[in-house]
Amino acid sequence: MELKDKQVLVVGSGLSGVAATKLLKKVGAFVTIYDSNANVEKDDVLKKFDEKVEFDTIFGEISKEQMANMDLVVLSPGVPTDLPFVNEFRTMNTPIWGEIELAYNFAKGKVVAITGTNGKTTTTALTGSIMEAHFASSFVVGNIGTPYTDMALQTKEDSVTVAEISSFQLETIHEFHPKVSAILNITPDHLNRHHTMENYINTKISITRNQTEEDACILNYEDEELRKAAKNIPAKVIFFSSKSELEEGLFLRKDEIIAKFDGKEEVICNIHELKLLGAHNYENIMAAVGMAMKMDVPMDIIKKTIKEFKAVEHRIEYVDTINDVKYYNDSKGTNPDAAIKAVQAMITPTIVIGGGYDKESSYEEWIASFGDKVRYLVLLGQTKDKIAKTAKKMGFSNIVMVETLKEAVEESTKLANKGDSILLSPACASWGMFKNFEERGDMFKQYVNELK
Missing domain, CATH: 3.90.190.20 (Mur ligase, C-terminal domain)
Known part of the structure; x- marks a missing residue:
């Protein structure tokens, strides 16, 4: 979607909203930042920018006249998608994007996208390290610290972007199409936002919505919901398991992580060679290995990187x-x-x-x-x-x-x-x-x- 000279409403004035605004201004859009908190002042928002950026603001109530003027709405992840004013935009047929969709609209190259209730940050960091060791141009974005919108315009045709994506961010994707996706697990979380477990599961699985049979999706075999969902996923599904030996995929056998494809087995590593603690981290490693293999990263680079990788801050x-x-x-x-x-x-x-x-x-x-x-x-x-x-x-x-x-x-x-x-x-x-x-x-x- 061409956004030059378009009127865009950015909802939320936090890190995500600021990053979205910076990207939108660089591509020539007219931006209005909206925050339902009437006590926010424009100076409070301006302080969050590290460069001079021009934008309008609306704080408190937003009128239908103001809404009708917008060509696009960009929601920050913390903004529920079922709020009355968001529904009003839907009745107006105004496109509603999130930061992932916005960034993807302008990014180049291939995307490796990771979601799941737990393990996203560690798996994203490890996958990013593997990609960085092999590809000349790679980026790690998302909840891990750097918004995708900050990096989108820096990507090139040969870039690989590794993106950690939350369920909140997946609620507002439309064309987002990762070459490789991974759903690490699905357990009850954020039900105050998604209301039902079924909604939460469907939101997580939507990461595969635009994938094709030429793409890959890495799934946790031990997660019953993901096993059930696999048959409806359009991409090539690769399972990993910390408890079962698989006919094909990645699994743990005693103290070794094994990759088995086309009837051939390869030992990836012995768990005692790793710096990460816990069985859940062996699952994270298997997911990262699966993604790297589908991106054609040489096995020697994969093995070396996973053995050197240390725990992510704040995760055990x-x-x-x-x-x-x-x-x-x-x-x-x-x-x-x-x-x-x-x-x-x-x-x-x-x-x-x-x-x-x-x-x-x-x-x-x-x-x-x-x-x-x-x-x-x-x-x-x-x-x-x-x-x-x-x-x-x-x-x-x-x-x-x-x-x-x-x-x-x-x-x-x-x-x-x-x-x-x-x-x-x-x-x-x-x-x-x-x-x-x-x-x-x-x-x-x-x-x-x-x-x-």
Whole structure:
């Protein structure tokens, strides 16, 4: 879609909205930034730009006359797609894009796109490292830190862009067409946004919507929903599994990751050669290997890169050992399934720090995963009472309630024995107490350092 001299409404004045505005101005569009918060001022938005950019603003209510003037609406990921004013744009037949669709409209080269409830950031970073080691021009974008819209105009015909994509971003794709896609897993998350599990599953699978049989989709064989969906995916499906030996695909056999295609097996690596902790990371590695193979990256480059790759910040990140107690930062564990994987990755008695913003999750399976490994659960945030009630109902009563993360670190340290691990893995979002999971993880690391 040609956007020169078009009127575009960018909804949201955060990082995504700012990046979208910069791209739109570079391609000659007239931009109006809209925020439903009437208390926002234009100067507040201008401060977020690192360059001079001209745009109009609407704060608070938006009129039908203002809406009728727009040729395109670009929604930030945090804006629900079922809001009344968004539905009004639909009745006007105004195109509604998200940042992924906007960036894709101007990007060149091939796209490798990764989604899933958990593991996206690690898999994206690893896949990006593999692509960078082989291709002359590669980019890593999305939730991992750099908006796709920031990089779109830098891409070339021979570029490979590795994109981490959330369910929120997938709600607003139309023509987006990855050469290779991956859906790592689907477990309940963001149901306050998607309303039903069926909606959430369909949104995740929509990453394959525009793929063809010449493209590839990497799926987790152990995820029943993905196995069921595979027959309706238009791309060539490649499975990976950490529990089953597959006739074709990538799988774990004892301590080795195996690739089996056309009846031939190849050992990718021994898990003891890896720097990543936990069975879930073996799945992330298999997904990355599958994507790299479908992008024709030589196997020696794939093997070398996965063996050298270290954990992503805030995902079961080792922080320090103080008085023979290890501290791990898993602030990216923003839902129960991610938090379960973090507990499973621990190899010593563990004190878990959990709780945060309520995304209407269920915590039974998380508590059940504690077994004999988790000695205490230290809780804070909006969900602490809900989680405590669930834990006690399930027979886990070693619970300490606190008000702040600093207090949680201090209380956990008092409870720890030599040889224990203290794991921040909240099973909840950070909103309400922190800007994002990164800030929560950074504060945790700061409080740990203050113990010295």
